[in-house]
Amino acid sequence: MEANTRGTGRLPAAFLTPGSSSFMDFLSDHQPELLPGKRTLPPVQGVIEAPHGTTIVAVTFPGGVVLAGDRRATMGNVIAQRDIEKVFPADEYSAVGIAGTAGLAVEMVKLFQLELEHFEKVEGAQLSLEGKANRLSTMIRSNLGMAMQGLAVVPLFAGYDLDRERGRIFSYDVTGGRSEEHNFAATGSGSVFARGAMKKLFRDDLTAEEATTLVVQALYDAADDDSATGGPDVARRIYPIITVITDEGFRRLSEQEASELSRAVLQRRLEEPDGPRAALL
Numbered sequence: 393m394e395a396n397t398r399g400t401g402r403l404p405a406a407f408l409t410p411g412s413s414s415f416m417d418f419l420s421d422h423q424p425e426l427l428p429g430k431r432t433l434p435p436v437q438g439v440i441e442a443p444h445g446t447t448i449v450a451v452t453f454p455g456g457v458v459l460a461g462d463r464r465a466t467m468g469n470v471i472a473q474r475d476i477e478k479v480f481p482a483d484e485y486s487a488v489g490i491a492g493t494a495g496l497a498v499e500m501v502k503l504f505q506l507e508l509e510h511f512e513k514v515e516g517a518q519l520s521l522e523g524k525a526n527r528l529s530t531m532i533r534s535n536l537g538m539a540m541q542g543l544a545v546v547p548l549f550a551g552y553d554l555d556r557e558r559g560r561i562f563s564y565d566v567t568g569g570r571s572e573e574h575n576f577a578a579t580g581s582g583s584v585f586a587r588g589a590m591k592k593l594f595r596d597d598l599t600a601e602e603a604t605t606l607v608v609q610a611l612y613d614a615a616d617d618d619s620a621t622g623g624p625d626v627a628r629r630i631y632p633i634i635t636v637i638t639d640e641g642f643r644r645l646s647e648q649e650a651s652e653l654s655r656a657v658l659q660r661r662l663e664e665p666d667g668p669r670a671a672l673l
Contacts, residue, residue: 414507414527443472445497446580447614447621448479448489448548449607450561450573451590453598456638457559459550460607461489462582462615463630464622474622479633481642483508486524486551487635491580493543496535500545504528521553525562525570533568548579552637559637582614582621589613604634604645608657624654 443465450459461478464471472494479489480501488504490497507527511519519527528549535545549562561573576594578586589610598606608624611632615623624631631650636643645653 414511442543443467443476443494444492444620445476445478445494446491447578447582447586447611447618448491448580449576449578449583449586449590449610449614450489450548450550451576451594451598451603451606451610452559452561452574453600453603454596455559455600456552456636457550457561458600458603458607458634458636459487459489459548459561460604460611460632460634462611462622462632463625464615464620465494466620469619471622474625474628475630477633479635479644480505481635481644482524482549482551483512483518484641485518485554485637486521486549487637487642488528489548489550489579490545491547491583492545493538496538496543497545497547500531500535500547504531507531520555521551521560524551525549525572528562529564529568529570531568532564532566536567539566546579548577550637552639552641554639557639578610578614580614580621582611582618585617586610586614600636600638604636604653605657607634608632608653612657612661624658626655626658 444467445465446462448459448461450457459479463475465473465476476494478491479487482488482505488501490501504527508519508524528547532545532547539545544566546564546566551560553560561577563571563573563577563579576587576590578590590606593606593609611621612623615621622630629651631647631654634645634650634653636645
């Protein structure tokens with residue numbers, strides 16, 4: 393399906409043939425072997441050891457939604473990478489955080505980004521947030537064969553719904569099953585501890601700043617009890633990736649902002665080792 397740069401220099405007919413607005417459908421018709429779910433899997437004895445990433449958290453507030461993730465990737469009992477990126481923009485008004493097999497997850501995110509961009513260029517309009525969530529569900533389902541061999545990808549999808557004028561969160565299972573989460577959500581091995589923290593700290597009237605503080609608190613609690621989740625690393629200057637999505641679009645907090653939030657949480661934990669007793673701030 394490479395462009396024909398010789399002779400007339402024209403693109404192959406596949407690129408000029410009208411079809412679906414889905415890039416995945418386009419690949420399925422012309423080069424299906426490029427799709428992750430179409431690859432032939434070798435026979436494997438036991439579970440394949442590969443770097444895995446956790447934990448991803450999300451919380452809504454009246455003006456939008458915050459999606460954040462820690463930076464640690466593990467392979468068994470070994471820290472495979474300390475500064476992996478697990479949260480990515482899907483498009484202007486949505487983002488996806490990855491938990492599971494890191495290599496496959498990053499590949500899936502890139503394909504998902506391309507899928508949304510392809511739809512927008514073909515149709516001349518953005519896919520609805522509900523439609524984006526459904527497209528991601530289909531992509532996860534196509535990875536089921538690898539998931540059965542231990543190479544699962546379980547993302548968390550969040551975005552600002554322009555039609556409903558609010559932030560929304562969607563969680564998934566390895567089969568592609570999709571569920572909309574209300575108020576907050578977490579996925580990954582540290583999700584149980586992160587969810588417990590968010591349950592205690594969540595309020596309906598959170599500001600964007602309070603919501604970002606809440607997710608750092610949740611990731612700190614997850615790292616405190618889950619060895620696969622990395623907490624703020626002041627010595628190495630490695631801090632969680634924090635993104636805010638509002639009606640103005642996607643924004644990733646700068647390293648300086650993430651550092652200040654993380655240091656504030658760490659300072660408070662030094663003063664109150666058992667966690668905040670009352671309000672979030």
